[in-house]
Structure formats: structure tokens, C-alpha cells
Amino acid sequence: MLHYDSIAGLVREAEQKGRRISELVLKDQAEVLETTELALYEKMETDFLVMTESVQTGLDKNQRSMSGLTGGEGYRMNRYAEKGGGLCGELLGRAIARALAAAGCNASMGRIVAAPTAGSCGILPGCLVSLREDRGFAERDIVMSMFTAGAFGMVIAGRASIAGAQGGCQAECGSAAAMAAAALVELMGGTPRQCADACAIAISNQMGLVCDPVAGLVEIPCIQRNVSGLVIAFSSADLALAGIGSQIPADECLDAMRQVGDAMSPSLRETARGGLAATPTGRRLQEQIFGTQPSDR
């Protein structure tokens, strides 16, 4: 049985057995959930298909959020990326568009896969759908990499947090980026150790990020933070694959993340009382949507 209490433990297990982390996790979880590996794989495959659909839905020109605050970002970024790729190049530009699209789908009450949360639901699809559609990776490899992402997520949830209300945005978009980075490394043929490095780098890069949603809605800045999470996932994976590791081991990064989350003022943990939510414009937008009621009734 696998233990999900340390990244180092997962790496050690995979190295000893000479297997990918995802293979060990699939086998282990099939045992834990008392089902077959095939059934578990198919469930994950369904999650990937829903992710792909959420990207498609969110790329629609007329996508609008429930509040009307946001909409159409995925469509605009996709148009821009297709016209020569912009600064980031076509792969990353279109991946950014997909992250915006999935997060926009969420904001317009579309169907998404929380990965690990609804607020950070654009990062894994942005990475994985892009490798499938723009780089021609086999669906089977993509789906398998999600077991690695999920295993890293379980360690993060146990050692730190995946809830904005507990650990700020580092716990949501930070965790999603770290999970995605590990999956990307595995897809690119990296070693388990490099997966851990990519996770450590992604977490280090988002350490301290606060959760400050304007009007308490999963829109500003959440949708665009899915983009920064995605870009960090890509860059962290590339650093690890280039052999540039993390001096601080992944598990220590997670312990630090937990401590930083605990030290955060409650106003910066999904209460919409600090950060961007508390700016004059943030407050104005809140009033524009909700008025002074019903909270004052």
C-alpha cells in the first residue's frame, strides 16, 4: 500500500520498483477503492473528457459569467495566440486560452472537474488538453499522468492544504500548478525525482499567494490566476527536465506552505475582506453586483 504523506516516499517507491509514479498510484487506488484498475482508469478518462468539454464550452465567444463581471477571455486569448502566437508562442498561448476557457466555464455555471478545486479548475485542463491536442500525446498517457497529479495533490492536501479558506490561493492555484507540473514532467519522460523537483519549484513560485476574490466570486482574480498557475506549471516542468532541481525538497516546500497559510490574516483567506477584494474598485464591483442588500436587510 502506498502512503501519501510525503512526496519523497512516492519517489522512493517508484525508484525502487522502477515504475512510473502513476502506475503505482493506479494499482494502489484500485486496491483502496476495492475496484479494478480498468474501472479506475475509465473514471479518470471520464474526468479528462469533462475537462476537455469544459475547455470547449469556455472558448465560446459569448461565454459570460453569472455575475456579468467576466466573459469571453478564452475566446480572445485563443484568437490572439492563433495569430502568430504572441510573446509566449503558440503552444503556451493556446494553453493559456484553455486555462481561461475552463475557468470561464466554471464562472458561467458550466460543468467542470474540480482539480483540486473549482477555483483552480483551469490549470490541469490547460496543460493536459494542450499536450493532447497541440503536441499529439496519446490520451492514455495523458490520463495516466492524472494519477501522478492526483497523488501529488493528496500529499499536498495532507501536509498543507487545498482550500483557499484555509491556506489562501497558494493552496488552490498553487497546488493545481504543482500537480500539473509533476504530470507534465512524467508525460515528457522525466524521472520521478524530476516530478518532485517540478512540484517543489511550482510551490516555491506561488508561496504566499493570497485568496482575495472580488465580491467573493470565483472570477476576479481567480480566472487569471489560473493562467499564472499554468505558466508556472510549464516553466517548473521545464526547469526540472533541464536538470535544474529545487534546493529545498518538495516536502519541505509543502510544510512551509502550510506555515505561510497559517500565518495569513483571515482577511486574505477567501473572505473577500482583503487584497484585491478590498480595493476601491473591488468594493465598487461588489456593490454593483450585490448592491447593499441582501446582507443589510
Place this chain on the structure above:
Amino acid sequence: MNIFDIIGPVMIGPSSSHTAGAVRLGRVVNKLIDRRELMRVEITLSGSFAQTYKGHGTDRALLAGIMGFHSYSPEIRNALDIAKERGIGYVFLFQDIQGAHPNTARIHYFLKDGGEGIMQGASVGGGNILVSQIDGMEVSFNGESSTILVMHRDKPGVIAAVTQLMHFEFAELNISSFHLTRQNKGGRAIMTIEVDGQPPEGLLPKIRSIPNVENAILIRRI
């Protein structure tokens, strides 16, 4: 925790607490109504639910759950219209419920056959819920296990009859939690029984046939 607690659930956005959790609270009411015909609901939103329900679709999510939809059903978006089509009246009220969790809803339902009931519960994060009151009586369950609610008269021997039935007729059934509350001595009472695994077919009708039991419903692991 398992891998699908991290990659998943599949849900309608935008918020696991204010949308997916709200659907699940609504689904508890759906189970309480138990296929009887619903006429109208009065939904009281408290705390953060009252302040930000509009942008999160909390109102649609609660109604969708009451009508039996899931947290992944696309119908959530149009739940207000679907309720109108089905002739289900609804009204949303805003009131801070003293001492309640910030994301609390109280749902008062009225049935066509004249019956009615009240459920109060909270969405406590990540789509998880905690039901705290049914018909004014305190309960406490989260829907993570299969939960059997037995509405009955507070008379000696009813608990023994229910647990004996469970033990002798369904030997593999294991109770993980048991809680009893009552309105007053000899009055209405509720047993909240959480069990491991899936309760077998045929359990509920047998519980319902026990003297002084008014109804028994199963809220499957949501």
C-alpha cells in the same frame, strides 16, 4: 481521502461550497420529500449564502437539489425555470440564523397532500455538508456515509426494535454512528443512523412496519 477527492468531483461551477454543496443540501430535502408531490418551498439563506448567493447560483443550486438533480447536472443553471414549469413555488428569504455556520440554508417545504417539513444545514467547504436540524429537531450528519433517518414516536422499545431488525435480518450491516433526538417525551423523535457500505434492499419497508415508526428514509452517500 482518495485520488478522486483531488481530481474531482465533476460539478457545475462556480463554487464547491456555494454551488455543489448547495445542491447536496437540496438533495437532502429531495430525499425527505421522498417522491411525494412538492407544492412550494421557502428557503432562508443565512450568512455568506445570503450575501453572495446570486453570483454563485446558490439559489438555483438549492432548488435543483430539491428537485433531485445532482451537483453535476447541467439543469442547475435553469433550475428556477424548471421549478416554474413544474409548478413548484419558491421564495428566498434572507435572515441571519443565530449561531449557525456562515453558509447555512433553512428549507421549509410544503407538499400537495398538506404535509410539510423543515431542513436546516450548512455547506462546510469543498462541497461537504452538515445537516443540523430536521423538523425542529437537532440532527447531525454529513452525507458521507449512507444515513437512515427514522421518524417515530418516542416510546420505549422503538430503538431496540429497529436495531434488532438491522442485526438479525441484515447481519452484515454495521452501524457507525447513532443519534436520537425528540421534540418532547412521547412526542415526535428522529433516529439518525449512519451505516457502513450500502444498506440492503428491503431494509426500509421493514423498519417502516415497526410499531410507532412513522417513516424511514435513506439518504445515500452523496
